[in-house]
Amino acid sequence: MSVTPTLLQRIGTQLPIIQAPMTGSDTPALAAAVSQSGGLGSLGCGARSPVAMREAAAAVRAATDRPFAMNLFVLDTPSPGAAEVQAALERLAPLYERFQLPLQTPSAWCQDFAAQFETLLELRPAVASFTFGLLTSDHVRHLHGAGSLVVGTATTVAEALAWQNVGADAVVASGVEGGGHRGTFLSDWEGSQISTMALVPACVDALAIPVIAAGGIMDGRGIRAALALGAQAVQMGTAFLACPESALVPAWREAMARADGGDTRLTRVYSGRWARGIVNTMMRELLPHEAVLPPYPIQNALMGPVRRAAAKAGDGEHMALWAGQGVGQTRAMPAAELMRTLARESDA
Amino acid sequence: MSVTPTLLQRIGTQLPIIQAPMTGSDTPALAAAVSQSGGLGSLGCGARSPVAMREAAAAVRAATDRPFAMNLFVLDTPSPGAAEVQAALERLAPLYERFQLPLQTPSAWCQDFAAQFETLLELRPAVASFTFGLLTSDHVRHLHGAGSLVVGTATTVAEALAWQNVGADAVVASGVEGGGHRGTFLSDWEGSQISTMALVPACVDALAIPVIAAGGIMDGRGIRAALALGAQAVQMGTAFLACPESALVPAWREAMARADGGDTRLTRVYSGRWARGIVNTMMRELLPHEAVLPPYPIQNALMGPVRRAAAKAGDGEHMALWAGQGVGQTRAMPAAELMRTLARESDA
Numbered sequence: 090m091s092v093t094p095t096l097l098q099r100i101g102t103q104l105p106i107i108q109a110p111m112t113g114s115d116t117p118a119l120a121a122a123v124s125q126s127g128g129l130g131s132l133g134c135g136a137r138s139p140v141a142m143r144e145a146a147a148a149v150r151a152a153t154d155r156p157f158a159m160n161l162f163v164l165d166t167p168s169p170g171a172a173e174v175q176a177a178l179e180r181l182a183p184l185y186e187r188f189q190l191p192l193q194t195p196s197a198w199c200q201d202f203a204a205q206f207e208t209l210l211e212l213r214p215a216v217a218s219f220t221f222g223l224l225t226s227d228h229v230r231h232l233h234g235a236g237s238l239v240v241g242t243a244t245t246v247a248e249a250l251a252w253q254n255v256g257a258d259a260v261v262a263s264g265v266e267g268g269g270h271r272g273t274f275l276s277d278w279e280g281s282q283i284s285t286m287a288l289v290p291a292c293v294d295a296l297a298i299p300v301i302a303a304g305g306i307m308d309g310r311g312i313r314a315a316l317a318l319g320a321q322a323v324q325m326g327t328a329f330l331a332c333p334e335s336a337l338v339p340a341w342r343e344a345m346a347r348a349d350g351g352d353t354r355l356t357r358v359y360s361g362r363w364a365r366g367i368v369n370t371m372m373r374e375l376l377p378h379e380a381v382l383p384p385y386p387i388q389n390a391l392m393g394p395v396r397r398a399a400a401k402a403g404d405g406e407h408m409a410l411w412a413g414q415g416v417g418q419t420r421a422m423p424a425a426e427l428m429r430t431l432a433r434e435s436d437a
Numbered sequence: 438m439s440v441t442p443t444l445l446q447r448i449g450t451q452l453p454i455i456q457a458p459m460t461g462s463d464t465p466a467l468a469a470a471v472s473q474s475g476g477l478g479s480l481g482c483g484a485r486s487p488v489a490m491r492e493a494a495a496a497v498r499a500a501t502d503r504p505f506a507m508n509l510f511v512l513d514t515p516s517p518g519a520a521e522v523q524a525a526l527e528r529l530a531p532l533y534e535r536f537q538l539p540l541q542t543p544s545a546w547c548q549d550f551a552a553q554f555e556t557l558l559e560l561r562p563a564v565a566s567f568t569f570g571l572l573t574s575d576h577v578r579h580l581h582g583a584g585s586l587v588v589g590t591a592t593t594v595a596e597a598l599a600w601q602n603v604g605a606d607a608v609v610a611s612g613v614e615g616g617g618h619r620g621t622f623l624s625d626w627e628g629s630q631i632s633t634m635a636l637v638p639a640c641v642d643a644l645a646i647p648v649i650a651a652g653g654i655m656d657g658r659g660i661r662a663a664l665a666l667g668a669q670a671v672q673m674g675t676a677f678l679a680c681p682e683s684a685l686v687p688a689w690r691e692a693m694a695r696a697d698g699g700d701t702r703l704t705r706v707y708s709g710r711w712a713r714g715i716v717n718t719m720m721r722e723l724l725p726h727e728a729v730l731p732p733y734p735i736q737n738a739l740m741g742p743v744r745r746a747a748a749k750a751g752d753g754e755h756m757a758l759w760a761g762q763g764v765g766q767t768r769a770m771p772a773a774e775l776m777r778t779l780a781r782e783s784d785a
Contacts, residue, residue: 286653305634
């Protein structure tokens with residue numbers, strides 16, 4: 090009798106815990122610590138160039154021989170009109186002025202997806218995960234040929250089915266309570282704000298492939314809850330964001346330590362895509378423009394200089410403080426200690 | 438050694454399952470079937486007069502001697518200005534016209550809370566639960582004197598703490614994925630859209646009294662998940678709405694059978710209070726006015742004639758189709774059979 094291996098067996102991890110890819114906030118040290126502890130660390134590579142992807146993967150591999158994941162944004166490079174860009178830039182003039190930045194167009198809107206994808210095939214991570222869009226079956230076949238399992242991100246059952254249809258090995262069912270960007274790519278925004286508690290069982294019922302639960306999962310209670318809902322694993326972002334190995338500046342850590350679930354909002358102001366973070370001055374100042382901001386990645390690229398300047402200045406009121414609704418339950422401990430704690434709690 | 442009794446022991450139920458009060462949609466038959474099956478049935482009495490409350494309680498008691506709950510809206514009767522009412526009425530003129538209803542002000546905006554509360558003390562249900570506002574400690578003391586346990590509804594940790602502070606015996610942590618009205622009374626709207634997965638553990642950590650999880654819980658998986666998060670019981674609305682014992686008209690049942698989590702929205706258009714239901718023509722037509730509609734219970738009372746006429750006409754496009762994000766997982770079975778199914782599934 091043949092037995093279908095579980096998702097964990099296929100990946101080769103012991104614990105059903107994936108550290109979420111957090112582009113700009115994860116580090117090779119964080120991913121390596123999670124993988125070394127029996128979970129699956131991830132490198133959010135959406136904003137990493139091929140060179141940076143190679144460096145990050147090498148750094149993880151220098152620290153552990155355990156499996157890890159690399160994540161890309163499935164994204165076309167946009168060609169916005171000059172007038173649209175100028176209007177969007179001028180909307181940000183007060184922020185640029187605050188940090189004495191020249192009001193100019195960035196040299197690129199985003200990384201080139203095709204080049205990143207080629208690099209992923211070359212690097213052959215155990216898991217290749219994707220957000221913001223859908224791969225073709227050809228893409229998936231190439232990744233399988235390279236030895237990578239393919240994990241898609243879905244915010245609705247329709248998106249989860251789309252990933253199953255192109256041959257993904259598993260789908261992250263990403264609840265609306267999660268921090269950072271929503272992965273929505275197929276459904277309209279209003280119809281894709283579904284919570285983990287509702288989305289996970291709906292995906293489990295609709296799919297033949299394993300479901301990974303994400304959104305609001307902070308500790309062993311959340312892990313056991315997600316597994317009870319039918320998920321084979323969980324993906325946790327905010328919980329790992331508080332680890333010292335993450336790339337967060339102190340002002341962001343301090344804001345997280347003060348915040349609870351009621352302090353986060355979903356907004357387009359950071360990047361032109363819906364994303365959840367802690368309310369601060371910058372969010373409040375940009376909210377009146379939310380409906381007219383250009384789409385991702387244009388607004389995201391225009392905000393880049395502000396984000397970097399605020400981070401450098403330690404100014405938590407003018408950066409994107411990504412965090413999920415579970416932010417009140419974060420524990421600022423080293424990733425290996427957090428993994429031991431999660432393993433103990435979820436066994437209980 | 439004295440052992441603190443659990444919430445279930447105090448209520449006197451066997452199963453950690455509360456049928457949510459669903460004003461206008463629950464029935465004595467539904468509540469009695471749930472209580473008779475070892476859960477806690479509820480009568481949503483927000484819109485019931487004292488006479489109707491007595492009739493409903495008597496009907497439950499004629500069918501079962503098990504404990505049941507009665508729920509009230511904690512609400513002041515408003516005194517809106519004539520101009521505000523006229524403007525609000527005129528906004529609804531197309532809907533009134535569609536059903537050939539006279540465009541006139543209703544005879545009352547809501548039930549009188551003080552009279553309802555006196556009736557509750559007289560009826561002495563095992564559990565008295567409340568939404569939309571906070572009781573005083575005196576209220577709670579009177580209910581305890583009458584032998585009722587007091588359960589408050591919270592959408593944030595701050596609201597849950599407020600209920601604990603006035604002496605409530607337990608708090609329903611009501612996640613944003615749930616159907617019908619949000620109970621928010623203390624926090625601002627933007628800060629109170631917290632999901633079950635995030636809200637329940639946060640309340641469990643903050644409170645000394647038991648937490649009841651609500652929002653998105655549809656089956657044994659959801660029950661086990663909620664208990665894993667630290668809840669002592671669950672409160673389920675949408676799941677019981679699909680039972681033949683509920684008061685739903687066929688058009689609403691049919692809409693639920695077709696819908697999934699992506700088909701519901703939170704909106705103020707039904708009643709002036711944020712509530713979740715299935716998108717239909719009426720919701721889309723009223724959405725452009727959402728920001729200017731009068732508050733609950735004024736908009737609710739003005740919509741009353743339309744709701745009743747649409748229900749009578751079997752017109753599912755012009756009624757409030759309350760439902761939570763778990764609507765895709767409903768099972769249209771008699772309440773006793775659903776309770777047996779939930780008991781079996783949550784034991785698994």
